[in-house]
Amino acid sequence: xxxxxxLRAIRDRARVNVHLxxxxxxxxxxxxxxxxxxxxxAGARPVLTTFTDEVAKRGLQNVMVTQTGCIGLCQYExxxxxxxxxxxxxxxxxxTPEKAVQVVNDHLVNGKVVNDFTIGSVGTMK
Amino acid sequence: MQELSLNVLDIAQNSVRAKATLVTISMDEDTKEKTLTIxxxxxxxxxxxxxxxxxxxxxxxxRTTRKVGLGISFFKLTAEATGGDFSIESELGKxxxxxxxxxxxxxxxxxxxxxxxxxxxxxxxxxxxDFVFRHTLDGKTFTLDTRELKAVLEDVPINSPEVVLFIRxxxxxxxxxxxxxxQAN
Numbered sequence: 001x002x003x004x005x006x007l008r009a010i011r012d013r014a015r016v017n018v019h020l021x022x023x024x025x026x027x028x029x030x031x032x033x034x035x036x037x038x039x040x041x042a043g044a045r046p047v048l049t050t051f052t053d054e055v056a057k058r059g060l061q062n063v064m065v066t067q068t069g070c071i072g073l074c075q076y077e078x079x080x081x082x083x084x085x086x087x088x089x090x091x092x093x094x095x096t097p098e099k100a101v102q103v104v105n106d107h108l109v110n111g112k113v114v115n116d117f118t119i120g121s122v123g124t125m126k
Numbered sequence: 127m128q129e130l131s132l133n134v135l136d137i138a139q140n141s142v143r144a145k146a147t148l149v150t151i152s153m154d155e156d157t158k159e160k161t162l163t164i165x166x167x168x169x170x171x172x173x174x175x176x177x178x179x180x181x182x183x184x185x186x187x188x189r190t191t192r193k194v195g196l197g198i199s200f201f202k203l204t205a206e207a208t209g210g211d212f213s214i215e216s217e218l219g220k221x222x223x224x225x226x227x228x229x230x231x232x233x234x235x236x237x238x239x240x241x242x243x244x245x246x247x248x249x250x251x252x253x254x255x256d257f258v259f260r261h262t263l264d265g266k267t268f269t270l271d272t273r274e275l276k277a278v279l280e281d282v283p284i285n286s287p288e289v290v291l292f293i294r295x296x297x298x299x300x301x302x303x304x305x306x307x308x309q310a311n
Contacts, residue, residue: 002296007278007289014286035251037197040136041127048247056287067251069139 017061029063029108030083031055036070042077043096050100051080055108063108076119082107091119129239130164133201137166137224138248140197142255144170146221150258151245153238157264160231162238167223173216181214201226208232242297245270249293253285259297261304268300 033039033048051065073079076093080103083089090113092103099117106112115121127133134151141149146168154163173181180186182202187195202212205226216222228235245259249272259270275293276284283289 002292002299004274004278007275007292010288010292011279011282014282014288017286035135035139035247037136037195037200040132040139041200045132045135045243045247048251049243052250052287052290056290059287067247069143 025062027062027085029085031063031065031108032068032081032083033065034069034071034077034079035067038070038074039077039079042074044078046097047078047080047095047100050097051104054101054104058104058109060104060108073119076122079119092117093119093122127200127204127236129237130204131239131241131244133197133204133226134164134166134241135244135247136197137201138168138244141166141168141170141222142252144168144172144222146170146255148256148258149248150260152260152262153241154262155230155264157230160229162228162230163225164228165223165225167221169221172218172220172222173214174218178214178216181216182212198224204228204236207234207236242294242301245297246290246294250285250290253283261301263304266304268304270297270300 031051033044033051035044035048048065048067055063055065068081071079073093078093078095080092080095080100081089082092082103090107092099092114095103095117099114103114103117106114127136138149138151148169150165150167152163152165152167155161177188181195181198184196184199198214201224205212205228208229209232210226210228212226214222214224241259241261245257248255249257256272256276257270258272261268270293272284275289279289284293
């Protein structure tokens, strides 16, 4: 069993980083994962987990991963929206954990939108 | 939904929307009797008698963005498919408890799946809320209570990456220990 003693040590180490992380800073990138019934049934949970894990692994202090309900495009779930500080919004659809890793690498780290996964390209492929 | 833990995640989102501050998720399993009871209890806004009566109707929702609400119907179906029971108890201003019971030996019993990921998602996405996860297996109980963790964490957010990792490990180890046969002392 993990002990609360261990958690105390983690707290002391984490406290050093807390001031680096500004919850509601306008400079943050927000990653929003749809977690309503439609999203969850389509596989949103592993996508959400991948985003939080990758962001933590890379220590991206300016990225906030959050959740939302159904936005009414259930057939495109799992949907992930990326809100950037300059007001740009990118909507990624039919996401998977593998695609999530690529979005973290290309978009969140290097600022390059992964066009293949956006609603614009997936929605017009048919 | 491919596993029950996803239904639990979905139903717990209703507690988030109901502005609950505490959600208790309990699993009670008896391998001899082949029974499992899952309950999600919150202290959110609750429902009126009329809303409770309609809650299991997939074409009833308080939402205005669309006309269906399938979460409860899906969860109810998973229990009834095994010959089990499903109930919702709710009081306006007090909270809601949703309970599903299963006959785990039934051929239509769905796998419980990854409850650890469900709890980690809920805790890390709703840092201002408290969650209790209580899993009882043949009389042995494992409990994780975010209020205890927050008392230790003080000003460090419960959704800090290091803390989330600790919570995931605690849940995984707790679940593993529960499933190990009793060790002689």
